[in-house]
Amino acid sequence: MVSVEAPSDRDSLMGKFSTWFGGEDSTGFILKMLSPVLFIFVVGILFPLVYGVYISFFTFPKRSVQVYVAFGNYVALFNDPEFWDSYVNTILFTVITVSLELVFGLAIALLLNKEFKGRGIVRAAILVPWAIPTIVNARIWEYVFGATLRSPVNDMMYRLGMIKDPLVFTSGRDVPVNVLEVLFTVAFIATFLASAYIVYINISNNGIHDLDFTRKELIILGTFVLSFIMTIIVPNKAYAASGLFGFTSMSMERDWIVIITVDVWKTTPFMALLILAGLQVIPQDLLKAAEVDGANAWQKFRNVTYPLLLPSMGVALLFRLIDAFRVYDIFAIFETDGIQSITKFAMDNHTRGRYGLSSSIAIFEFMNIIVMTVVVMTLTRRRTDQ
Amino acid sequence: MTTVDRSSAKVNDPVYGEGYQERKMKELISNIIFYFFVFIVVMFCSLPFIWAIGQSFIDSNALGTRHIYFPIKSDQFTTFNYEFVLNPARGITVAMLNSFIVASITTVLCVSIGASSSYVLAQFDFKLRTGLLGLILSMTMFPVVVIIVPLYVEYLFLKRQAGIELINSFPGVILPYIVFNLPLTVYLLFNFFQEIPAELVSAARVDGASDFQIFRKVILPLAIPGVFTTAILVFIAAWNEFLIANLMLQDVDKRTVPVALSYFQGIPPIGVIMSQNLARMAATVVVTIPLIIMVLLFQRQIVAGLTQGAVKG
Numbered sequence: 001m002v003s004v005e006a007p008s009d010r011d012s013l014m015g016k017f018s019t020w021f022g023g024e025d026s027t028g029f030i031l032k033m034l035s036p037v038l039f040i041f042v043v044g045i046l047f048p049l050v051y052g053v054y055i056s057f058f059t060f061p062k063r064s065v066q067v068y069v070a071f072g073n074y075v076a077l078f079n080d081p082e083f084w085d086s087y088v089n090t091i092l093f094t095v096i097t098v099s100l101e102l103v104f105g106l107a108i109a110l111l112l113n114k115e116f117k118g119r120g121i122v123r124a125a126i127l128v129p130w131a132i133p134t135i136v137n138a139r140i141w142e143y144v145f146g147a148t149l150r151s152p153v154n155d156m157m158y159r160l161g162m163i164k165d166p167l168v169f170t171s172g173r174d175v176p177v178n179v180l181e182v183l184f185t186v187a188f189i190a191t192f193l194a195s196a197y198i199v200y201i202n203i204s205n206n207g208i209h210d211l212d213f214t215r216k217e218l219i220i221l222g223t224f225v226l227s228f229i230m231t232i233i234v235p236n237k238a239y240a241a242s243g244l245f246g247f248t249s250m251s252m253e254r255d256w257i258v259i260i261t262v263d264v265w266k267t268t269p270f271m272a273l274l275i276l277a278g279l280q281v282i283p284q285d286l287l288k289a290a291e292v293d294g295a296n297a298w299q300k301f302r303n304v305t306y307p308l309l310l311p312s313m314g315v316a317l318l319f320r321l322i323d324a325f326r327v328y329d330i331f332a333i334f335e336t337d338g339i340q341s342i343t344k345f346a347m348d349n350h351t352r353g354r355y356g357l358s359s360s361i362a363i364f365e366f367m368n369i370i371v372m373t374v375v376v377m378t379l380t381r382r383r384t385d386q
Numbered sequence: 387m388t389t390v391d392r393s394s395a396k397v398n399d400p401v402y403g404e405g406y407q408e409r410k411m412k413e414l415i416s417n418i419i420f421y422f423f424v425f426i427v428v429m430f431c432s433l434p435f436i437w438a439i440g441q442s443f444i445d446s447n448a449l450g451t452r453h454i455y456f457p458i459k460s461d462q463f464t465t466f467n468y469e470f471v472l473n474p475a476r477g478i479t480v481a482m483l484n485s486f487i488v489a490s491i492t493t494v495l496c497v498s499i500g501a502s503s504s505y506v507l508a509q510f511d512f513k514l515r516t517g518l519l520g521l522i523l524s525m526t527m528f529p530v531v532v533i534i535v536p537l538y539v540e541y542l543f544l545k546r547q548a549g550i551e552l553i554n555s556f557p558g559v560i561l562p563y564i565v566f567n568l569p570l571t572v573y574l575l576f577n578f579f580q581e582i583p584a585e586l587v588s589a590a591r592v593d594g595a596s597d598f599q600i601f602r603k604v605i606l607p608l609a610i611p612g613v614f615t616t617a618i619l620v621f622i623a624a625w626n627e628f629l630i631a632n633l634m635l636q637d638v639d640k641r642t643v644p645v646a647l648s649y650f651q652g653i654p655p656i657g658v659i660m661s662q663n664l665a666r667m668a669a670t671v672v673v674t675i676p677l678i679i680m681v682l683l684f685q686r687q688i689v690a691g692l693t694q695g696a697v698k699g
Contacts, residue, residue: 029597030506037503037522037568044565045525045533052536063542111423118424120685125428127681127688128435133626135644136670140438143663148451150661152437155453193426200419203412269431270692277693319526326529329628333648346531347633355539362531369527 056360060353073360083361086345093341094324097263101320104264105271106313107193110301112272113279126269134329137266142334145258191224201297214296256339259330267323271316278312279305314380321376322369435674442467442668446661467668478669480639481646482676488556488631488642489624492563493617499564500571501613505605507572508579509587519576525569530629534562538633554637562630567620574619574691578612579605615691618684622677643673 056073058066077083112122129137147168149155154166198217213221282305290300328343340348342365350358437456444454445464454462471478507519541552552558582605590600606613628644635641641649650669651662681688 027512030510030512033502033506033601034518036499037572040499040561040564040568041521044537044561045528048533048536048540051540052532055536055539064546108427111420111427116420116424122424122428123689124682124685125431127685128432128678131622131626131677131681131688132435132670132674133628133644133647133677135628135647136674137434139647139666139670140434143438143441143667144434146663150449150451150453151663152453152455196419196423200416200423203419204416265430265434273689273692322527326531328530329644332628332632343529343531343629346535347629350531350535350538350633355535358531359535362529362535365529366527366532369529373527 052359052362055356056363058356060355063353066356069356073356074364077357077360077364082340083342083345086340086342089339090325090327090342093259093263093327094321097260097267098317098320098324100260100264101268101271102313102317104268105275105316108268108272109275109279110305112276126273129266129268130270130273132266134262134266135333138262138330138333141258141262141265145261187223187227191220191227194220195224259334259339262330263324263327267320271320274316274319275309275313278309278316281312282308310380314376317380318373318376321372325369325372326365435678438667439671441664442671444664446664449661449664467665468672470665471668471672476650476669477638477641477646478643478650478672481641481643482673484556484635484640485625485643488559488563489621491556492560492567492624493621495560496564496567496571496620497575497613497617500568500575500616501606501609502601504572504575505579505601505609508576509582509584509605519572522572523569525565528566530562530566533565534630534633537562541634553634554640556640559630559634559642563624563627566627567623570623571616571620574616574694575609575612577694578609582608611687615684615687618680618688619691622680622688625677647673 055066057068057070059069059072060066108126112119143151145151145153147154148166149158154163157163157167198213198220202213202217286304286308287300290304295303326343327341328347331339331341331344332347342361346358346361346365349361440456440458441454443463443465444458445462445466448454448459448462470476474480503522507515538553541558544550544552586604586608587600590604595603625642626644627642628648631642631645632648635645647669650666
């Protein structure tokens with residue numbers, strides 16, 4: 001690049017500008033090119049942010065009247081049990097959905113990490129949940145979990161003899177949840193997938209005639225068979241038996257099942273895509289070398305794939321954590337009276353005209369996200385240094 | 387007979403070697419299990435939507451007390467749900483037009499602002515460069531409420547003082563949309579512009595082109611694939627956005643798709659029996675079709691754009 005020293009007017013403001021933005025003859029060009037982004041930054045970020053902090057010290061008894069209350073909004077906020085409720089809900093939502101998405105996403109990415117016929121179809125299918133608006137997604141699942149036998153989940157549970165009356169998933173009422181039943185179903189699905197994968201790995205490594213399972217794998221296979229049997233036997237009797245164990249039956253605040261399903265369905269594919277991209281960067285020679293050294297599939301994953309995957313997985317995790325913590329759509333769409341996310345709580349206060357209070361909630365949320373970002377970044381960075 | 391002969395010939399054939407059949411069998415079984423898993427993944431992703439399409443064609447008069455599964459019988463089939471949804475009185479078609487306008491303007495503005503700034507950030511060296519880039523990228527962290535609450539109060543103030551109507555107007559929504567899509571845009575285009583060799587720029591400069599000419603005539607034509615990828619992502623994000631639109635666009639004729647859909651109840655005209663859910667499914671399908679088409683056409687670009695951030699970290 002041609003670099004001509006700027007003339008000696010460095011004491012003037014324009015001179016300072018030119019040292020910040022280049023000190024070359026292109027300074028004018030750079031400034032002109034950056035001016036839209038600087039404008040957006042000042043109008044769209046800097047001013048609202050400063051103004052947001054400012055109005056969090058005021059209350060608005062009327063739209064046009066503002067009263068200075070110092071830290072009154074923050075005090076009111078931290079004394080509000082509803083706020084802590086929404087805070088806990090948001091954390092719960094973030095932890096549950098992100099961990100589920102991470103596990104499912106990793107599984108899908110590991111599965112798809114090879115050349116095969118029909119890759120394009122799979123990629124298109126994977127993008128569908130990501131592309132459609134959350135509201136569409138929520139409406140679909142609302143119907144799936146509908147409160148009558150006209151909707152599939154209740155109908156299927158009825159057909160299987162698990163229920164006599166349709167369960168209400170999205171009505172603001174508590175739903176009785178049979179913990180045993182849920183545990184067995186989860187164990188059934190998880191171990192079923194795990195067993196099939198184990199058999200698949202074994203066949204592709206050893207052949208069909210000399211299957212050679214390790215003890216860990218046998219435990220998983222056994223759990224699958226056991227949970228399969230239990231899922232068939234238990235449901236019909238669990239309701240009768242739930243009185244025996246206090247813990248087997250508890251009530252769950254209404255739409256958690258639906259809310260988690262909606263979010264997991266929407267973002268698992270996205271997570272899988274990000275992790276898959278990270279996987280494809282891992283050099284194949286390393287895996288081959290490990291294979292030559294006699295590492296099995298798990299050891300290869302644990303000692304080669306996982307450490308190399310961690311940085312890109314950290315980025316994906318960070319994006320998802322921030323996004324999940326800011327969740328609004330799902331909680332707003334279901335018009336949940338019982339459970340709110342922190343953003344929903346802020347927006348509700350906003351629509352009631354409590355701009356100061358909602359601004360203080362927003363700033364609290366932002367602080368949380370900054371802390372979260374710093375924690376995740378230091379954690380993943382330290383691991384990669386090893 | 388012949389098949390037996392051929393396979394036994396292969397067993398003894400030095401090319402296929404011993405245990406050919408077993409290897410073949412092993413491969414087949416592992417392929418079957420592999421594709422079974424792939425099938426599960428594809429179903430997991432697309433079945434709910436395919437099911438919704440199916441439900442949207444069910445005649446509500448045929449609806450009993452139980453769920454209707456595939457396949458739908460001919461006496462249960464109807465297109466009435468779609469006629470109902472596409473009626474302008476329901477507001478879905480207007481909302482789609484609104485969404486298209488908002489998303490297009492956002493995309494054009496966002497990409498042009500992003501392109502000009504990220505070109506400068508990628509190809510020029512100046513003191514504030516890293517700081518500015520970090521600042522723009524850190525905007526990803528901002529929760530929407532932090533910006534939107536004060537912005538709303540600002541809009542109220544502007545309306546009161548200057549009579550500028552920004553609530554219930556598209557410009558009022560487009561500004562925050564640009565703000566929240568800018569980090570991704572700058573990030574993607576920055577990576578793209580960095581790969582353009584600096585010799586190209588200096589060669590053009592030797593030929594006497596000015597900086598603007600270089601940008602317009604040399605760089606932009608090269609950057610079209612990257613700009614296109616970014617534009618698709620921004621368009622989809624703007625089309626799907628709910629929080630800001632829900633707050634700012636409450637007028638019936640200004641609503642975008644997600645807002646209109648959240649108000650869409652599917653209550654039928656008098657004299658027509660209709661399940662709310664069936665009409666809602668039709669509405670979701672209508673609204674999603676443009677996006678599905680985009681995804682199918684541009685899946686390669688979308689995946690490239692989405693994963694760029696993750697890999698380069």
